[in-house]
Amino acid sequence: MSRPDVTLMSALMSPVGRKVLTGVTGIGLVVFVIVHMIGNLSYLLPDPQAYNAYAHKLMSWGWLLYTMEIGLALCFLLHAIVGISIQVRRRKARPTGYKAYKSAGSPSRSGYSARSMILTGIILLGFLILHLNSFKFGPGEAEGYTAILQSGEEVRDLRRLMTEKFQEPLYAFGYPVVMILLGMHMRHGVWSALQSLGMMSRRLSPYLYTFAAVLGALVAIGFLVVPLYIYFSA
Amino acid sequence: MAKNMTINLRIWRQKGPEVPGKLVDYTVSNASEHMSFLELLDVLNEQLIASGGDPVEFDSDCREGICGSCGVMVAGIAHGPQQLTAVCQLHMRSFKDGDTITVEPFRARAFPIIRDLVVDRSAFDRIITAHGYVSVKTGSAPDANAIPISKDAAEEAMDFAACIGCGACVAACPNGSASLFTAAKIAHLALLPQGQVEASRRVVAMVDQMEAEGFGDCSNYAECEAVCPKGISVAGIASMRRAYMKGVFSK
Ligand code: HEM
Numbered sequence: 239m240s241r242p243d244v245t246l247m248s249a250l251m252s253p254v255g256r257k258v259l260t261g262v263t264g265i266g267l268v269v270f271v272i273v274h275m276i277g278n279l280s281y282l283l284p285d286p287q288a289y290n291a292y293a294h295k296l297m298s299w300g301w302l303l304y305t306m307e308i309g310l311a312l313c314f315l316l317h318a319i320v321g322i323s324i325q326v327r328r329r330k331a332r333p334t335g336y337k338a339y340k341s342a343g344s345p346s347r348s349g350y351s352a353r354s355m356i357l358t359g360i361i362l363l364g365f366l367i368l369h370l371n372s373f374k375f376g377p378g379e380a381e382g383y384t385a386i387l388q389s390g391e392e393v394r395d396l397r398r399l400m401t402e403k404f405q406e407p408l409y410a411f412g413y414p415v416v417m418i419l420l421g422m423h424m425r426h427g428v429w430s431a432l433q434s435l436g437m438m439s440r441r442l443s444p445y446l447y448t449f450a451a452v453l454g455a456l457v458a459i460g461f462l463v464v465p466l467y468i469y470f471s472a
Numbered sequence: 473m474a475k476n477m478t479i480n481l482r483i484w485r486q487k488g489p490e491v492p493g494k495l496v497d498y499t500v501s502n503a504s505e506h507m508s509f510l511e512l513l514d515v516l517n518e519q520l521i522a523s524g525g526d527p528v529e530f531d532s533d534c535r536e537g538i539c540g541s542c543g544v545m546v547a548g549i550a551h552g553p554q555q556l557t558a559v560c561q562l563h564m565r566s567f568k569d570g571d572t573i574t575v576e577p578f579r580a581r582a583f584p585i586i587r588d589l590v591v592d593r594s595a596f597d598r599i600i601t602a603h604g605y606v607s608v609k610t611g612s613a614p615d616a617n618a619i620p621i622s623k624d625a626a627e628e629a630m631d632f633a634a635c636i637g638c639g640a641c642v643a644a645c646p647n648g649s650a651s652l653f654t655a656a657k658i659a660h661l662a663l664l665p666q667g668q669v670e671a672s673r674r675v676v677a678m679v680d681q682m683e684a685e686g687f688g689d690c691s692n693y694a695e696c697e698a699v700c701p702k703g704i705s706v707a708g709i710a711s712m713r714r715a716y717m718k719g720v721f722s723k
């Protein structure tokens with residue numbers, strides 16, 4: 239008896255493959271989010287042009303940046319499609335729910351963050367669209383948002399755009415709320431992705447579960463300090 | 473002296489697979505704190521039979537936590553609030569006099585209800601039939617210790633082999649996934665040299681069957697581990713995923 243036939247496609251569509259997909263794309267998104275968060279913190283550097291210089295540097299990567307952006311867009315798309323399809327399948331797998339149901343407690347990992355993955359995920363997707371619209375596709379040099387770097391180069395003045403946006407209370411407080419939801423998504427997500435990719439063992443599990451919480455909290459804090467700083471220092 | 477308890481039960485009653493069911497209230501006023509939960513249901517059934525009613529159907533056999541026949545949702549938790557035991561080992565001293573306890577069958581599309589609290593778990597048998605075994609040639613038994621196995625591997629394999637196939641993992645999983653059950657067998661055999669020969673065909677065949685039975689996906693909630701009467705670790709699910717990824721790229 240030999241192994242049943244599998245193609246790469248059928249393997250990716252299998253229950254294990256679907257988790258590998260959410261895990262790999264999820265980790266891709268985590269890496270992106272961490273880099274983005276560190277980039278944003280350059281707003282707080284003493285050099286007022288540090289943020290614009292960083293953004294300009296990224297733009298100067300040209301096709302490399304576009305390739306990365308396409309990869310990122312694919313990650314978001316695949317991640318959202320597979321994540322949502324897992325939730326759709328769960329209804330099919332248990333058409334009649336329980337009248338009484340509760341978690342049995344530790345070692346269960348099914349806390350608030352885990353149970354709200356689909357909710358925080360869909361909010362993140364909505365947020366992503368609004369966010370791209372405000373910043374990436376927001377006003378640029380053509381609209382007069384121009385800054386001059388120390389090197390004399392004229393670049394897009396993203397710092398001014400950020401400063402203006404985060405003086406509006408809706409942005410200054412809405413962003414931090416979404417970033418806390420992102421932190422929650424990562425709290426379960428980072429642990430879950432490592433488990434999905436088979437990197438977990440009984441010995442490692444408690445450490446990685448704590449690591450996921452710390453990473454989620456750090457990313458949320460790293461993101462939310464900038465809008466709050468701008469709002470309160472204005 | 474055993475304390476006498478009054479227990480109120482809200483039990484799912486359903487006459488057959490296709491008919492609608494509902495929760496029905498009962499009271500058992502002569503329960504003992506030393507009874508197991510299944511003995512409480514026995515006392516209730518005596519009461520129902522004496523008054524000409526239909527007894528509540530439920531599965532059980534060994535009543536000592538080894539056969540995996542029993543299994544119901546007690547107060548919203550598979551096998552009840554006490555961890556690391558099957559419902560046959562859950563004693564009424566875990567409850568308070570006057571408590572109201574909801575009792576429901578394990579629910580999943582792949583576990584159709586037969587009657588009341590009895591569900592058809594033959595989907596599990598089909599997952600095992602798919603390749604949850606090691607093929608052996610008949611003949612004389614091999615020498616003991618002919619194949620050396622380290623103590624750690626033997627111990628860990630034994631922990632995964634402890635699965636009694638009760639279905640609590642599916643029942644407790646918010647997604648109705650059978651990953652822990654399927655993974656326990658894969659992880660058990662993957663740790664032993666005898667199991668490694670057929671590792672890739674085993675994992676692919678069993679995962680395919682799990683999918684075909686209509687179980688849900690695993691979201692790594694680990695709720696299964698929390699209700700497992702044998703405490704089987706979700707590390708087994710990670711091991712199943714490693715075996716699958718390896719299996720896809722080998723014959
Ligand atoms: C585009 C919007 C997003 C949606 C709709 C979404 C949705 C989901 C859902 C539903 C899950 C759970 C999958 C399951 O139940 O097994 C999940 C897991 C995950 N998400 Fe997201 N998410 C989004 C964005 C993000 C972002 C921005 C990150 C990175 C910070 C991220 C990281 C993760 C990780 C690491 C996992 C764990 C993957 C696994 O379980 O293997 N997600 N996501």
Ligand code: FES
Nearest residue numbers: 533535540542560
């Ligand atoms: S009756 Fe055998 S495990 Fe409960």
